[in-house]
Amino acid sequence: MSRFLLATTPFAGHFFPMLGLAKGLLRRGHDVVVYSGKKYEATVLAAGARFLPFYAAQDFDDTDPEATFPAMARASGPSAMLTDFRELFFGTAPGQAQDMLDAHEKMPFDAVVAEGTCFGAELFHELRGVPYATVSLSPLGLPSKHLPPPGTPFKPGRTVVGRTRDAVLRALLEHTLDAQFRSLHNRARTAVGLEPTTRRGLHGAWSPQLVIAQGVPALEPPRPDLPAHVHFIGDLAAGTRGAEVRPAWLDALDPSRPVIHVSEGTLGRDRGSLVGRTVEALTDEPMQIVVGGRHRAGPLPDSVIAAEWVPQDLLFPDTDLFVTNGGYGGMMAALSHGVPVLAVPSSTEKWVGAGNVVNSGAGLRLQARKAAPGVMKRMVRTLLTDPTFRAAATRVARAMNRAGGAERASELCETIARP
Secondary structure: OOEEEEEOOOOHHHHHHHHHHHHHHHHOOOEEEEEEOHHHHHHHHHHOOEEEEOOOOOOOOOOOHHHOOHHHHHOOOOHHHHHHHHHHHOOOHHHHHHHHHHHHHHOOOOEEEEEOOOOHHHHHHHHHOOOEEEEEOOOOOOOOOOOOOOOOOOOOOOOHHHHHHHHHHHHHHHOOHHHHHHHHHHHHHHHOOOOOOOOOOHHHHOOOOOEEEOEOHHHOOOOOOOOOOEEEOEOOOOOOOOOOOOOHHHHOOOOOOOEEEEEOOOOOOOOOOHHHHHHHHHOOOOOEEEEEOOOOOOOOOOOOEEEOOOOHHHHHHHOOEEEEOOOHHHHHHHHHOOOOEEEOOOOHHHHHHHHHHHHHOOEEEOOHHHOOHHHHHHHHHHHHHOHHHHHHHHHHHHHHHHHOHHHHHHHHHHHHOOO
16 A cells, blocks of 8 residues: 555646546555645545645635735736746745645655646655656647647648748747746745756656646647657546536436537636527527536526536536537546537637547537637537537547546556555
């Protein structure tokens, strides 16, 4: 038996895949401590793991992070992402490292497994030498000489001109955005007494020992230089998206009418509510709309089922289409059940992930500024009537099931845990 510390920033989309991994490790007889925001303590304890809250690290409510980090509310445009990482992700990393150090003195850990934005794990690893793994919960962003820069909305170049473009963009990114991320990374390292690093970008803080990636190769562009320590494991959060009590509305769904599930993710802060536009587009159609999470659509028609928490593992087996702002966790949940996706991405990262779904054949992607009700209605009809989308989603679901999920991820974690 080994003692694992699983670390995650307290966002629902980050927490629940890590909870799935915690359950997998517990099933294999390990001692598991989950480190996250206080909000998730009861959920962790109910799963049978131990809980370590943010102490030195600044805790926050994932539905309103701006209340704790006011600078995030003031930022807009391209600077918003850098502000988020400066204030929240790299900004809390020294406190995370201190929390891990304090806990390690009381109950030593054999390995730390952290999702990709919980940067304190790398600092703790360098301070104490405890092995660590990184869990990638978004499209795999590791740089590759065969691809455009991570996070950019371009398909890989297949001609001399295209490959040259990608190489120029990679070099440009290294000296701009990557350099800024490296500066934030080094600020966190300096705060805990570590020497600066020259490693590139966000992923300079990722583990060189083990990266566990959600999804499957079919949802990624070809990458001949994929490092040997990166492993795709499918849907890590499977089995965590249920409910203690099955909602009555779930059993009241009419099997003769298509079910459309719509979600804007945890925060529901998209400009021009995706929920509102979808409801407007489909309100006269013979379809059943289930809205999950927070949104800005205002009051919804009585015919629409709306709940802040929708048990997707129970809903998706009866769902015909998932309409999303491109959140990767939601798309993984839908595809793991073979449900096609209509993505209206709200950010560049979401645009990239949605593009990967489109390339797999399992969905369509629409620019937010073009998501008028009439356009959305036509796209929904296409996705429901063309069987190739469901067939592709089913192929992805089978691949994700073969990838092993939390069980396979747990096996991989065991390979780095020191005896």
